[in-house]
Amino acid sequence: MKYLYIFTVLMLIISFVKDKKKTVQGIKLGLKKFNKILPSYLVMLIVISLILLISQKFIVQYLGQKNIVLGTLTGVLIGSVTMMPGFIAYPLAGILMKEGVPFIILGGFVASLMLVGVVTYPVEKEYFGKRVTIMRNVLGFIISLGIAVGIGIFYGEVF
Amino acid sequence: MGFLKNKRRRNYFFFFIFLGFVAVSFLLKFDTGIAIGKNFSIFARDMALILPPAFILIGLFEVWISREQVEKSFGHKSGIMKYLYAFALATTTVGGTFVAFPLANSLYHKGAGYEAVFTYVTAASLFMIPMSIMEASILGLKFTLLRLGLSVPFIIIGANLLKGYLVKRNYSLPVVE
Structure with a gap:
């Protein structure tokens, strides 16, 4: 985070030295884009804060199982519809790991948590359009399953 | 109302x-x-x-980086290098997809190919450095390396599948002012 600010200030200085007018134009353009998308981000934040409320309970309840096929599918599904910060998701996954939940299930959950964003839909659709957003997320779901199965194979949980 | x-x-x-x-x-x-x-x-x-x-940087990107530069690195002529550039940009994107979506849109309108754009966005959500470090410390380094390594072929194949479909349909991403 600190580096983002250092980098931004550095870029602004370089840009300003090279061309004052272009810099002002760039800042204006960036802020205009930000202003335009802000309401979509706000709606997304509301959805996230509601979903986060129920998802932790859900994860402990439904991922804590040892049936690999069902568990992996559930893991990918829950990861897809929820969105949570790493400092909540990973300690949860760590607890499940210690309870003996297979890595294939944890892998599916973690991968889809990052890859599939049902809740980021309001923002993504503005930049990619509805159809591409849906296709990209369906693809993300399949990729998450693929990554999970790969992890399962390497940990010797599949064969 | x-x-x-x-x-x-x-x-x-x-x-x-x-x-x-x-x-x-x-x-x-x-x-x-x-x-x-x-x-x-x-x-x-x-x-x-x-x-x-992040949006100020995107604004600076818009005014300073020319279409030719983007086409050269992320466009059709860039060959396999565009994936390397996409992954490099993804690992250095702070904020994951929240920042990757608008930047991907800008890249596309400056001439980046679909395969590079989607490789970038997908990689940006999977290759977040702080998240990966936290993951490795809790679930083990082996787990994180597997997750990252396995995702590379999936990301590239997936991006090309999407590209094939969109090019055939003459689709273009929305213009965001």
Whole structure:
């Protein structure tokens, strides 16, 4: 985070030295884009804060199982519809790991948590359009399953 | 309620109702409402800190980087190098997909190919460095390396599948002013 600010200030200085007018134009353009998308981000934040409320309970309840096929599918599904910060998701996954939940299930959950964003839909659709957003997320779901199965194979949980 | 027909206004309207609900929850000590408010603040804080500088950088990108430069690195002539550039940009993107979506849109309109754009966005969500470090410390380095390594072929194949479909349909991403 600190580096983002250092980098931004550095870029602004370089840009300003090279061309004052272009810099002002760039800042204006960036802020205009930000202003335009802000309401979509706000709606997304509301959805996230509601979903986060129920998802932790859900994860402990439904991922804590040892049936690999069902568990992996559930893991990918829950990861897809929820969105949570790493400092909540990973300690949860760590607890499940210690309870003996297979890595294939944890892998599916973690991968889809990052890859599939049902809740980021309001923002993504503005930049990619509805159809591409849906296709990209369906693809993300399949990729998450693929990554999970790969992890399962390497940990010797599949064969 | 005619003013709610405008999408922007409607979204702001929802947001202020939401804020009001959280404020009332804190006043009345309504536990569920307080929990929702706390969840909100977790992400809101990050966004408030990351998005303004990120969008300023996107603005600078728009005025300084020419179409030719983007085409050369991320366009059709770039060959296999465009994937390397896409992964390099993805690992250095702070804020994951929240920042990757607008930047991907800008890249596309400057001449980046679909395969590079989608490789970038997908990689940006999977290759976040702080998240990966936390993951490795809790689930083990082996797990994280497997997750990252396995995702590379999937990301590239997936991006090309999407590209094939979109090119055939002559699709173009929306223009965001």
